[in-house]
Amino acid sequence: MKRERPAVLVVTERFVGLAKTVAKARGLPDLPMVVLPAGMEQMTRAELEEVARKTLDEAGKVFTRPPSPSGSARTP
Amino acid sequence: MTAPRSRHELQSGALEIPDDIEAACDWLYDRGWTDGLPIIPPTPERVQTMLTGTTLSPATVVAVLDPRGAKASVEKIAINAVMAGCKPEYMPVLVAAVRAIANPTYNLHAVVTTTNSVAPMTVINGPIRNQIRVNSGRNALGPGVRANAAIGRAVKMIMMNVGGGVPQEIDKAILGLPAKYTCCLGEDEEGSPWDPLHVERGLGPEDSAVTVYGISSDINVCILAKPEQALKVQLDRVANALGLIGSNNWLAGQGDIVLIIPRGWARILNDAGYRKDDIKQHLWEHSSIPEEDYPPAVRVPLKKPEEQGFVRNGRVYTTNSPSKISVIVAGAPEPYHMMVMNTYAENDCVTEKITN
Numbered sequence: 001m002k003r004e005r006p007a008v009l010v011v012t013e014r015f016v017g018l019a020k021t022v023a024k025a026r027g028l029p030d031l032p033m034v035v036l037p038a039g040m041e042q043m044t045r046a047e048l049e050e051v052a053r054k055t056l057d058e059a060g061k062v063f064t065r066p067p068s069p070s071g072s073a074r075t076p
Numbered sequence: 077m078t079a080p081r082s083r084h085e086l087q088s089g090a091l092e093i094p095d096d097i098e099a100a101c102d103w104l105y106d107r108g109w110t111d112g113l114p115i116i117p118p119t120p121e122r123v124q125t126m127l128t129g130t131t132l133s134p135a136t137v138v139a140v141l142d143p144r145g146a147k148a149s150v151e152k153i154a155i156n157a158v159m160a161g162c163k164p165e166y167m168p169v170l171v172a173a174v175r176a177i178a179n180p181t182y183n184l185h186a187v188v189t190t191t192n193s194v195a196p197m198t199v200i201n202g203p204i205r206n207q208i209r210v211n212s213g214r215n216a217l218g219p220g221v222r223a224n225a226a227i228g229r230a231v232k233m234i235m236m237n238v239g240g241g242v243p244q245e246i247d248k249a250i251l252g253l254p255a256k257y258t259c260c261l262g263e264d265e266e267g268s269p270w271d272p273l274h275v276e277r278g279l280g281p282e283d284s285a286v287t288v289y290g291i292s293s294d295i296n297v298c299i300l301a302k303p304e305q306a307l308k309v310q311l312d313r314v315a316n317a318l319g320l321i322g323s324n325n326w327l328a329g330q331g332d333i334v335l336i337i338p339r340g341w342a343r344i345l346n347d348a349g350y351r352k353d354d355i356k357q358h359l360w361e362h363s364s365i366p367e368e369d370y371p372p373a374v375r376v377p378l379k380k381p382e383e384q385g386f387v388r389n390g391r392v393y394t395t396n397s398p399s400k401i402s403v404i405v406a407g408a409p410e411p412y413h414m415m416v417m418n419t420y421a422e423n424d425c426v427t428e429k430i431t432n
Binding site: 014015017018021022024025026 | 142143144145146185189240245246248
């Protein structure tokens with residue numbers, strides 16, 4: 001369902017193919033994605049905090065980028 | 077079940093496939109369009125023949141299948157039916173099964189994409205079982221009968237090739253399940269003292285129907301004592317199988333657990349006064365455990381049991397209600413074994429009447 005609100009998909013690297021399939025099926029082939037590394041269950045707190053920082057940074061760039069012609073920002 | 081009909085214009089794109097059967101299988105395998113086993117190449121002639129098994133037009137869209145959001149037309153169903161080794165008279169079963177898995181209640185997206193090991197299990201009821209020779213007797217879940225093997229295989233291939241549930245890329249099961257290749261049986265209605273599954277679920281005994289489950293494992297429950305002397309022992313063993321901590325049954329208090337009882341056991345249970353509802357109630361109660369035996373450490377953090385309503389009066393239950401345990405009669409006559417099919421827990425079974 002399109003709500004005309006900016007959105008970014010956060011997905012682990014092993015699920016990127018699935019995420020792209022679902023986004024395309026829902027009519028959002030350009031849905032921007034921020035990709036997380038797999039295996040976060042085994043990361044230390046410091047490693048997780050680093051992932052969180054990078055993710056927020058990337059997501060922030062997506063939200064502040066001009067939208068693509070199809071109405072959503074491009075995948076980084 | 078096969079209706080004579082004229083040839084139709086097929087909508088699917090034509091591809092040049094090698095004539096040699098082994099080369100054709102390799103060609104299709106290399107494109108990820110098989111389940112790994114050899115298939116029957118879906119030539120236009122074979123697809124046309126398959127389409128004689130239904131009165132529906134090939135262009136009819138039966139359902140839209142997740143995760144790809146693709147239209148499952150009758151033609152696409154027929155193509156996969158050919159590949160899986162079906163006969164034309166199986167087509168009405170497949171059409172109903174596709175309607176069933178597309179029902180939002182079935183939660184197809186989750187069934188196909190989860191890291192859990194989940195397989196569709198198709199149960200066939202009504203007169204069509206005998207018309208197309210579905211096995212509901214000995215080895216009902218084993219090999220040897222084409223209808224069971226091919227229908228179960230076709231359902232899964234439709235999920236893959238139409239719905240997009242491609243193993244590895246989209247189907248993210250950590251281990252998978254042998255039942256993902258095929259899992260289909262009929263209910264032994266003739267050997268059952270009770271109402272068949274589809275009647276329990278609101279259809280008439282003269283109707284034919286499919287019910288599709290999402291199962292995550294099968295547990296054979298064996299007894300070596302005389303069944304008449306061991307009724308309670310056996311039912312308690314079944315309850316243990318349902319209540320196995322670590323099984324998906326404990327994930328969410330959701331989903332349908334299936335108990336398959338051979339006719340010999342069904343007769344003994346019936347003679348002892350048990351009907352299907354009594355068995356469900358017994359198993360539901362006896363598979364429950366004290367809340368202190370289900371500590372947070374073993375819970376999956378996705379759902380809180382108290383939010384799902386399966387913690388009551390200090391006990392935790394595998395399902396929200398006894399009605400979420402299905403009892404099916406099938407298998408050989410000897411009352412030696414029963415089988416529990418544990419649920420995936422994130423979906424519910426769906427029954428569809430077979431019409432065309």
